[in-house]
Amino acid sequence: MTDSTERDRLTVVIFGASGDLTRRKLAPALYHLYRTGALPQMCHFVGVARSEMSDDAFRDALMSGVKEVSDDGLDGWDEFASRVTYVSGSSIDDDSLAEIDRVVSEYCADGSKDNRLYYLALAPSLYAGTLEALGRGGMLDESSGFRRVVIEKPFGTDLKSARELNDVVHSVLGESQVFRIDHYLGKETVQNLMVFRFANTIFEPLWNRNYVDHVQISVMESLDTEGRAGYYDKAGVLRDMMQSHLLQLLALVAMEPPATSGADALRNEKAKVLQAVRKYESDEAAENSVRGQYAGYREEDGVASSSSTATYGAIRLYVNNWRWQGVPFFLRSGKAMAEKESEIAVQFRPPPHTIFETRNAEVTPNLLQISIQPHEGVHLTFENKKPGTRMGTAPEKLEYHFPPQVIRDSYERLLLDAIEGDQSLFTRSDEIEMSWQIIDPFVESWQTSLKSQLYPYEKGTHGPAAAGEFLGTARNWHHHGSDQK
Numbered sequence: 370m371t372d373s374t375e376r377d378r379l380t381v382v383i384f385g386a387s388g389d390l391t392r393r394k395l396a397p398a399l400y401h402l403y404r405t406g407a408l409p410q411m412c413h414f415v416g417v418a419r420s421e422m423s424d425d426a427f428r429d430a431l432m433s434g435v436k437e438v439s440d441d442g443l444d445g446w447d448e449f450a451s452r453v454t455y456v457s458g459s460s461i462d463d464d465s466l467a468e469i470d471r472v473v474s475e476y477c478a479d480g481s482k483d484n485r486l487y488y489l490a491l492a493p494s495l496y497a498g499t500l501e502a503l504g505r506g507g508m509l510d511e512s513s514g515f516r517r518v519v520i521e522k523p524f525g526t527d528l529k530s531a532r533e534l535n536d537v538v539h540s541v542l543g544e545s546q547v548f549r550i551d552h553y554l555g556k557e558t559v560q561n562l563m564v565f566r567f568a569n570t571i572f573e574p575l576w577n578r579n580y581v582d583h584v585q586i587s588v589m590e591s592l593d594t595e596g597r598a599g600y601y602d603k604a605g606v607l608r609d610m611m612q613s614h615l616l617q618l619l620a621l622v623a624m625e626p627p628a629t630s631g632a633d634a635l636r637n638e639k640a641k642v643l644q645a646v647r648k649y650e651s652d653e654a655a656e657n658s659v660r661g662q663y664a665g666y667r668e669e670d671g672v673a674s675s676s677s678t679a680t681y682g683a684i685r686l687y688v689n690n691w692r693w694q695g696v697p698f699f700l701r702s703g704k705a706m707a708e709k710e711s712e713i714a715v716q717f718r719p720p721p722h723t724i725f726e727t728r729n730a731e732v733t734p735n736l737l738q739i740s741i742q743p744h745e746g747v748h749l750t751f752e753n754k755k756p757g758t759r760m761g762t763a764p765e766k767l768e769y770h771f772p773p774q775v776i777r778d779s780y781e782r783l784l785l786d787a788i789e790g791d792q793s794l795f796t797r798s799d800e801i802e803m804s805w806q807i808i809d810p811f812v813e814s815w816q817t818s819l820k821s822q823l824y825p826y827e828k829g830t831h832g833p834a835a836a837g838e839f840l841g842t843a844r845n846w847h848h849h850g851s852d853q854k
């Protein structure tokens with residue numbers, strides 16, 4: 370339950386309410402939060418988009434989204450739906466915003482506190498204009514209740530545009546009102562990474578350059594661009610995945626233990642990691658990366674026949690601090706892969722000397738795999754005696770998996786955090802800018818074929834073979850417990 374009092378009223382205003390994100394993610398999350406009593410008793414949901422739609426048509430659209438993603442039934446749907454309103458208008462139009470303001474203020478005519486969460490489920494090109502319009506209309510003023518704004522990813526397309534957008538944000542909002550969302554941080558297994566590291570003593574002493582050989586962070590998608598190639602072609606894997614999800618995961622793996630569980634302590638530690646990541650020149654970025662494009666991508670709608678946009682990327686980063694000096698962090702992501710899998714793999718160094726007969730020439734190094742999706746859980750591979758009369762060894766696994774039914778969609782957790790004002794799992798302005806600083810040289814080097822070759826790969830594979838060679842000798846990409854060269 371929230372800490373709101375009986376006189377607190379909450380209105381969630383979603384801009385871009387006729388879109389995919391609202392239907393597939395926000396509606397199911399808000400409905401489930403409402404149904405489980407997690408929201409304040411007095412709450413309303415206002416959807417805003419330019420399309421003409423009745424309240425009922427909008428409610429039906431939300432219901433279809435809920436049915437699509439969940440087979441939990443629709444208990445209490447009518448009560449939830451009675452709190453949903455649709456306003457047809459543009460988020461950058463002053464008159465439309467005045468109408469929205471009137472609708473929301475009316476809910477509070479009984480003197481209740483007018484708390485608002487604005488969710489920008491809009492094309493990124495509308496973020497700045499919408500914030501400016503909200504500011505002009507006095508709709509971010511907190512004298513009658515809190516005003517918080519959730520901003521979707523991508524936040525900028527490079528360092529320059531991210532800085533410009535942050536300038537607009539800070540011209541109308543305090544940083545404490547801003548919730549830059551990266552839904553990866555709302556995943557149960559990503560949060561478990563922090564519990565795993567900081568609520569256990571046995572791993573932390575090993576979590577450094579003395580024991581870790583390298584770290585792999587993979588976010589692989591089995592789907593291709595699914596008819597959104599026109600959008601994807603402008604972004605590519607670096608902007609779409611690396612700058613946000615993968616660098617946030619790297620920050621969580623590599624950070625020092627925060628002094629407290631508060632948002633600032635956590636975000637300070639993540640920012641320190643991003644600051645310590647070695648920044649490449651574009652030539653160095655080319656040497657420390659491999660890019661690929663799946664066969665058939667250039668034939669998709671909205672993609673130029675000569676497009677050099679990468680649908681697969683692997684990059685090598687170093688965190689220049691005492692803990693991680695010299696340890697490579699390999700980040701990779703691709704579309705149209707053999708499997709959907711997101712995983713962090715920490716490979717430890719092999720023992721310095723082997724006295725046993727092993728299946729291979731050497732003992733298999735210990736491997737810790739934190740599986741983010743699917744099969745959310747943790748695997749630890751360790752060497753075990755091979756049963757028999759001889760003293761041989763073979764790798765075995767200890768595993769824990771979250772029961773699937775306990776895993777809720779990350780938007781649920783993140784929406785509730787934003788409503789409650791907890792910014793821990795949202796990205797601060799400096800983190801965003803440092804992430805672009807890391808990624809921009811890769812973008813630059815990948816734009817010229819002289820610096821970086823674009824490798825083709827077949828759909829349904831693990832990406833280009835060059836990505837395996839890129840890891841170096843005696844290292845394999847790990848996935849779902851098996852290894853791939």
Ligand SMILES: NC(=O)c1ccc[n+]([C@@H]2O[C@H](COP(=O)([O-])OP(=O)(O)OC[C@H]3O[C@@H](n4cnc5c(N)ncnc54)[C@H](OP(=O)(O)O)[C@@H]3O)[C@@H](O)[C@H]2O)c1
Nearest residue numbers: 385387388389390418419420459460490491492493521522
């Ligand atoms: N879909 C996802 O799973 C997902 C995941 C992560 C991040 N995101 C991010 O979330 C944002 C929204 O994505 P989406 O997939 O929902 O896009 P979408 O399907 O294109 O929806 C955006 C909606 O915005 C509305 N819109 C356009 N101009 C508007 C304006 N001036 N005022 C109010 N509404 C306006 C459009 O409806 P009208 O034409 O009716 O106005 C449209 O339905 C994007 O920034 C995207 O990068 C989406």
